[in-house]
Structures are given as C-alpha cells and as structure tokens.
Amino acid sequence: MTSPSPVLYDYILSPSCYKARLMAALAGVRLALRPVDFHPGVEHRGPELLALNPAGSIPILVAPDADGDLILTESAAILVYLASKAAPAFLGSGKPAESARIQQWLAFSARLTASLGGARLHEMLHRPGDLAGLRASGIAALRELEAALFEQRLKGEAFLVGNRPTVADIACFPYVALAPDGGVSLDAYPSIRLWMRAVRALEGFIEMPGIHRLHELKPDPHEAPATAEA
Amino acid sequence: MSRDAMIDEWYPVGLLSQLLPEGRETLLMGETIRVSLGADGRAKVATTAGHPLPVTERYGHVWSSLGQPARPLFDIPEAEHPGRRLVDVGVVRVRCSPLRAVENFLDIAHFPFVHTDILGAEPHTEVESYKVEIREEADEVWATQVKFYQPQAAKSASGGITTEYMYRVPAPTCSVLYKTCPPRPGEWDVITLFVQPLTEELCDVWPWMALYDDDTPMTDLIHFQQMIFLQDRSILENQIPRRLPLDPGMEIPTRADLTSVAYRRWLKRHGFTYGAQLVAQ
Amino acid sequence: MMPLESALVWTPVALSADLPAASVIPARLADAALAVWRAQDGTVSAVADRCPHRGMRLSHGFVRGEALSCIYHGWRYGKSGRCLAIPAHPALTPPETIRVATYRAAERDGIVWVTASQEAGAVPAHDGFLGLRSVTVAASPARLAASLGGTLDGSVIDGTIGGVTARLLLASSGEEGVLLVHLLIASGAADAGKIAASRALEGLRRQAETATITGEAA
Numbered sequence: 153m154t155s156p157s158p159v160l161y162d163y164i165l166s167p168s169c170y171k172a173r174l175m176a177a178l179a180g181v182r183l184a185l186r187p188v189d190f191h192p193g194v195e196h197r198g199p200e201l202l203a204l205n206p207a208g209s210i211p212i213l214v215a216p217d218a219d220g221d222l223i224l225t226e227s228a229a230i231l232v233y234l235a236s237k238a239a240p241a242f243l244g245s246g247k248p249a250e251s252a253r254i255q256q257w258l259a260f261s262a263r264l265t266a267s268l269g270g271a272r273l274h275e276m277l278h279r280p281g282d283l284a285g286l287r288a289s290g291i292a293a294l295r296e297l298e299a300a301l302f303e304q305r306l307k308g309e310a311f312l313v314g315n316r317p318t319v320a321d322i323a324c325f326p327y328v329a330l331a332p333d334g335g336v337s338l339d340a341y342p343s344i345r346l347w348m349r350a351v352r353a354l355e356g357f358i359e360m361p362g363i364h365r366l367h368e369l370k371p372d373p374h375e376a377p378a379t380a381e382a
Numbered sequence: 383m384s385r386d387a388m389i390d391e392w393y394p395v396g397l398l399s400q401l402l403p404e405g406r407e408t409l410l411m412g413e414t415i416r417v418s419l420g421a422d423g424r425a426k427v428a429t430t431a432g433h434p435l436p437v438t439e440r441y442g443h444v445w446s447s448l449g450q451p452a453r454p455l456f457d458i459p460e461a462e463h464p465g466r467r468l469v470d471v472g473v474v475r476v477r478c479s480p481l482r483a484v485e486n487f488l489d490i491a492h493f494p495f496v497h498t499d500i501l502g503a504e505p506h507t508e509v510e511s512y513k514v515e516i517r518e519e520a521d522e523v524w525a526t527q528v529k530f531y532q533p534q535a536a537k538s539a540s541g542g543i544t545t546e547y548m549y550r551v552p553a554p555t556c557s558v559l560y561k562t563c564p565p566r567p568g569e570w571d572v573i574t575l576f577v578q579p580l581t582e583e584l585c586d587v588w589p590w591m592a593l594y595d596d597d598t599p600m601t602d603l604i605h606f607q608q609m610i611f612l613q614d615r616s617i618l619e620n621q622i623p624r625r626l627p628l629d630p631g632m633e634i635p636t637r638a639d640l641t642s643v644a645y646r647r648w649l650k651r652h653g654f655t656y657g658a659q660l661v662a663q
Numbered sequence: 664m665m666p667l668e669s670a671l672v673w674t675p676v677a678l679s680a681d682l683p684a685a686s687v688i689p690a691r692l693a694d695a696a697l698a699v700w701r702a703q704d705g706t707v708s709a710v711a712d713r714c715p716h717r718g719m720r721l722s723h724g725f726v727r728g729e730a731l732s733c734i735y736h737g738w739r740y741g742k743s744g745r746c747l748a749i750p751a752h753p754a755l756t757p758p759e760t761i762r763v764a765t766y767r768a769a770e771r772d773g774i775v776w777v778t779a780s781q782e783a784g785a786v787p788a789h790d791g792f793l794g795l796r797s798v799t800v801a802a803s804p805a806r807l808a809a810s811l812g813g814t815l816d817g818s819v820i821d822g823t824i825g826g827v828t829a830r831l832l833l834a835s836s837g838e839e840g841v842l843l844v845h846l847l848i849a850s851g852a853a854d855a856g857k858i859a860a861s862r863a864l865e866g867l868r869r870q871a872e873t874a875t876i877t878g879e880a881a
Contacts, residue, residue: 187599492735508753
C-alpha cells in the first residue's frame with residue numbers, strides 16, 4: 153500500500169513554495185497541493201495556517217510519518233526531506249566536505265530570500281521595505297554566488313556542489329532566477345546564467361511564473377524537412 | 383505624453399473587499415490619492431490635500447478619477463448574471479506603460495511562448511483571421527471570432543481544445559475578455575484586466591473575473607489567473623520603449639495583431655496618450 | 664600595446680566561454696543594447712536588443728539551430744538579421760524588410776568583440792592573454808587602475824592580480840558609473856593561478872568601490 157502524498161500548503165507565486173514543488177518534481181514525488189490565498193486573502197495569517205505554522209509563513213509541508221504527521225515550515229528542511237525520501241543523490245555523496253558545503257548553501261539561500269525576495273515582494277505586491285538596502289544585499293549575495301560558480305566551472309562542475317544537482321541548487325535557484333522581478337538585473341553574472349541554464353535543463357524541471365520555458369530544448373516544430381516541400 | 387484626454391476616465395484604485403477606515407495611499411496618474419472606507423460603509427477617495435474625488439463601486443473594485451467623468455463606468459452586463467462566481471484576483475505592480483499592459487492582454491499570439499502548455503503550445507501557433515471593429519455607438523474596440531488552440535484553457539479545462547474569445551476595450555486602460563466556458567457551452571466566462579495608471583511607466587494591474595465554475599475552489603481560480611499574469615510581467619518589463627508607440631513605423635504588426643492595431647488607432651483618435659509615445663525616438 | 668584606433672571601434676562585450684552554442688546573452692555598446700548569440704554551429708552574431716515586432720528584448724529569447732527567436736511571439740531571425748519566420752502565420756514568408764539591426768561580431772583571445780562600424784579594422788589582439796572573467800565594477804577607470812597599482816592606457820589596464828600577470832579590458836556596462844571589466848590573464852596560467860586571480864579580482868572590486876564611496880583620491 154502506498155502512503156498518502158505529503159500535503160504542500162502552496163502559493164503559485166512564492167519562490168519558496170516553488171522550491172518544494174521543483175524538488176518534488178525532480179525527485180518524482182507526488183505532492184497534494186493545498187493552495188493558500190496568500191494574496192489578496194492573507195490566508196497564511198489566518199487561524200488554520202497559524203495553527204500549523206505560528207510564524208505565518210508558507211510553504212508548509214505536512215507529511216505522513218511513522219510517528220504521526222511531520223510538519224515542516226522551513227523550505228531547506230522540506231528539500232532535505234523530499235530528497236531523503238525519494239532522491240538521495242540530491243544530498244550529495246555524504247563526504248564530510250560535500251555535506252558541509254550543501255549546508256553552507258542552504259543557509260546562504262536564506263540571504264537570497266531576505267534580500268532578493270524582499271525586493272521582489274516590494275516591487276510586485278507592495279510589501280513595505282527598504283528597497284535600496286534589499287537590492288544592495290541581493291547584489292552582494294549574487295556576487296558571492298557568481299564567484300563560487302566561476303570556481304566550480306574551473307573544476308568542470310556545473311552545479312554548486314559537484315557536477316550534479318543537489319538541494320543546494322534547488323534552494324538557491326528560485327530567488328536568483330526571479331531577481332529581475334525585484335528590479336535586480338542578472339545581466340552582469342555570466343556564471344550564474346550558465347548555472348541557471350543547467351538547472352532549467354534538468355530532466356523533470358518545472359517552471360514558475362517569471363521563469364520561462366527553455367524553448368531551445370525542443371526543435372522548431374515548423375522547420376519543415378526539405379523532403380516535405382514537394 | 384499628456385493626461386488631458388484621459389483625466390476624465392474612471393480607473394480602478396483598490397479592492398472593495400480590502401478597504402480600511404484608515405485608508406491607503408496610492409498613485410493615480412502621478413497624483414497621490416488616499417482610498418479609504420467611510421463611516422457610511424462606502425468607499426472614499428481624496429487627494430492628499432483632502433479634496434474629494436468621484437467614486438464608483440463596481441466589479442469588486444473602487445473606481446475613481448482625477449477629472450469629471452462624463453459618463454458612468456462601462457457596463458459588463460454578463461458579469462451581473464446570476465450564477466457567476468466573482469473573483470478578486472488582487473493586484474500586481476508592473477514597471478510598464480498602462481497601455482502596454484492592456485495591449486498584451488489583447489494578444490493571443492504569445493500564448494505558446496509565454497504561457498507554454500497552459501494557454502498555448504507549439505506547434506499550434508497559427509492565429510486564424512478574426513474580426514476587429516471600433517463600435518462607434520458604444521465607442522469601444524471589439525475583436526470577435528478569435529480562436530486559438532489551448533492545451534489547458536482554464537482551471538476547469540482538461541486536455542486541449544480550440545477556445546474562442548471576444549476582446550473588448552471599453553476604456554483606455556481596461557479590457558474585458560469573453561472566453562468560451564467548458565462547463566457551460568453557449569456561455570462566456572468574463573475575465574477582465576483593470577489597469578490603474580500610477581505613472582506613464584508604472585501601473586497596478588487588477589485582474590477580475592466572473593466565471594461559471596461551481597467546483598473549483600476560489601483560491602485555485604485566483605492562483606490560475608495570477609500565474610497567467612505573472613508570466614506576462616517579465617515580458618512587459620522588458621519591452622523597449624516602455625511607452626506604447628502610437629506612430630506606425632516604430633513597431634511591425636501582422637494580421638494577428640489587428641486588435642492591437644485597432645486599439646492604438648482608437649487611443650490616438652481620442653488623444654488617449656498617457657503612457658504612449660507619439661514620435662519615434 | 665594595442666592599436667588605439669581599433670580599440671575605439673571594437674568593444675569587448677563578453678568572454679567566449681560565457682556564450683555556449685545555442686544561447687543568447689545581453690550585452691552593451693556605449694550607446695546601444697545588444698543581444699549577442701551563438702548559433703549551434705558556433706557562429707557569434709550581434710543584433711539590437713529589440714524585436715521590431717513589439718519591442719521585446721531579444722536577449723530574453725532562445726536559439727534553435729542557426730536562428731534567434733524572440734521569447735514573446737517566437738519571431739525567428741537569422742544571422743543576417745532577417746526575419747525568417749512568424750509563428751502566428753506559419754505559411755507566410757516574412758517580407759525582406761522585416762529585420763533586426765545587426766552589428767559586426769568577432770572572437771579573438773577568448774573574447775567576443777562587437778562594432779557598429781563597417782570600417783573597423785582588425786579585431787584588437789591581446790596575444791599571450793586569455794579571457795578569464797567578466798564583472799561589473801562601480802568605479803572609474805582611473806580608480807580601478809589606482810586600486811590595482813596598474814597602468815591605464817585608454818580602456819586597458821595592465822598589472823598583476825593574485826600574483827598573475829593580468830590585463831583588464833574596460834567597456835560600458837550600460838549603467839552610469841559602472842564599468843564592465845574583462846579580466847585577461849597569461850594564457851598558460853594553471854588553475855591555481857586562475858583561482859587566485861579570480862579571488863583577487865573580487866578584492867580589487869571591493870577596494871575600488873569602497874574608495875569610490877569614501878571619495879578617496881584616485
């Protein structure tokens with residue numbers, strides 16, 4: 153008998169919820185989505201969701217577990233849980249340095265959420281905030297990421313930790329890819345651009361609004377073969 | 383360019399369901415205004431100097447104007463039919479001309495590339511001929527018999543179908559889309575784009591819907607429409623120039639763009655140029 | 664020393680390694696926004712970053728085979744800039760008049776060069792160097808040269824970075840007060856030298872930008 157799907161309290165425009173959806177898609181985990189009226193309804197601050205997560209944030213993952221329901225409210229923890237269940241390769245090889253570097257990026261991703269995510273909420277949904285300060289810390293984080301990804305390229309590695317994707321990439325990708333939503337340009341980061349392309353080209357990758365399909369992965373459907381002409 | 387001709391029009395400035403007694407400040411064509419809930423339970427709109435502005439409450443939104451509207455807000459008769467679910471989608475801010483936001487809403491040819499596998503998909507990219515007219519009596523732009531292949535036409539649609547649309551522009555920054563409604567053949571769903579011009583290059587977009595759909599949870603309906611609009615946002619913020627060019631020559635339309643051509647012509651005829659670029663730069 | 668006249672007409676816009684086959688990137692000349700793209704066959708082309716249909720930036724588009732497509736409506740452009748296909752009208756051969764403005768593009772020493780001039784001579788040579796990284800720096804050329812302790816000649820700074828012989832090529836980022844800087848290092852440098860140079864470049868940027876903010880004399 154298969155156990156019921158984990159329930160994700162989800163908002164389509166939330167990059168943090170998207171992390172969970174993306175990880176599940178890449179890992180082949182079926183999620184039961186429970187849409188939350190974040191905007192305009194502010195449902196995440198209502199009694200039902202506050203009972204699950206007093207911090208009033210989403211995503212929330214409720215997963216059936218041997219000891220009762222497991223409730224996770226931190227996106228990094230959700231990624232680790234989904235990967236552990238269904239795609240352990242996303243947790244790296246388990247070598248001490250590798251595991252530690254993954255943890256380093258999971259923690260780093262919180263800075264992306266605060267800075268680039270804060271600028272995005274301000275620009276898109278009118279959330280208050282010091283826009284110049286948010287953008288400046290976002291740019292500082294992007295520069296660190298760019299330098300690290302450049303060194304990865306020198307090693308012939310396309311992802312943050314090694315030559316295959318880990319939860320580190322999934323944790324960092326959404327807020328970086330959506331930085332322009334908050335008015336932070338990605339033009340100046342060639343290594344980030346190549347890394348984003350590698351993530352978007354992954355088997356099973358799914359988009360969220362603001363991240364377009366990599367149409368180049370499919371041939372042009374109207375490029376008629378020469379033989380079809382006559 | 384100029385806000386003169388557009389100043390007497392109605393614009394959306396807030397959701398009726400979200401009015402607060404203390405009010406909130408917003409911009410309308412460069413002016414700071416305050417939108418609040420009066421003691422009588424009605425919406426109030428005023429300049430920061432306290433000068434009251436006209437108010438209409440309709441289609442889930444508060445409407446106001448910096449000038450003196452000569453006529454009431456346009457009608458959407460279908461939206462008042464009983465049995466429809468009225469959906470406040472909320473607001474999204476976009477760094478683009480309010481006119482560009484409307485024009486994008488009138489366009490179907492981008493569906494396969496921007497709303498991939500939802501509103502359109504390759505190889506079904508062809509836009510068949512449709513009818514466009516400026517209805518003189520109502521003074522509105524109409525496009526009818528618009529058909530396009532959709533892999534997932536709406537939340538309630540499963541599988542690909544050919545969807546039919548009618549587009550209507552009753553005001554310079556508003557458009558109403560009528561779309562075939564899978565659960566109710568013969569009826570049209572109503573999906574609107576109400577755009578609040580904050581400045582000529584910045585707008586708040588308030589989508590709103592009146593649908594025949596008794597099954598889909600309200601939040602799913604909201605998410606679907608927000609998803610669609612947010613896929614457009616990164617396009618709208620990267621069009622050059624930011625303002626809508628009204629002079630022919632700056633951009634190249636094809637037959638698929640006849641609605642946009644009529645919309646631009648109608649704007650120009652009325653001098654609706656707030657958010658437009660008249661001379662190629 | 665590179666010939667100055669060619670430096671004036673050829674602009675280094677990106678590193679070859681940052682533009683893989685079948686991809687497009689945004690780039691700048693001082694007075695123009697560009698979409699620079701590499702076809703599947705390796706050819707690099709540069710066009711104005713604006714689709715003539717509805718003004719969308721072509722650098723947001725995609726490359727299939729030997730053509731660049733706009734992300735908005737999929738209009739497809741060939742290397743000559745001519746519009747090859749309009750997906751909304753699959754049976755139509757677009758008139759020849761529909762085209763996007765093109766620029767000359769060339770590659771040398773691992774750098775992509777672009778010019779708006781038809782008369783531009785040979786692409787500048789930086790023999791013995793190879794492009795390593797491109798970054799933006801919010802500082803003036805003089806400030807950057809002073810921070811490096813290098814010599815500034817036009818849009819080129821020579822010096823040593825992270826113990827490696829280095830050359831910085833300066834170009835417009837499109838943003839006021841911000842330089843696009845391509846770091847070139849000796850072409851035979853080992854990976855350890857490349858990492859040292861890359862990290863030193865981060866330090867150089869911090870130093871030049873801090874000095875700019877505090878108003879320290881260049």
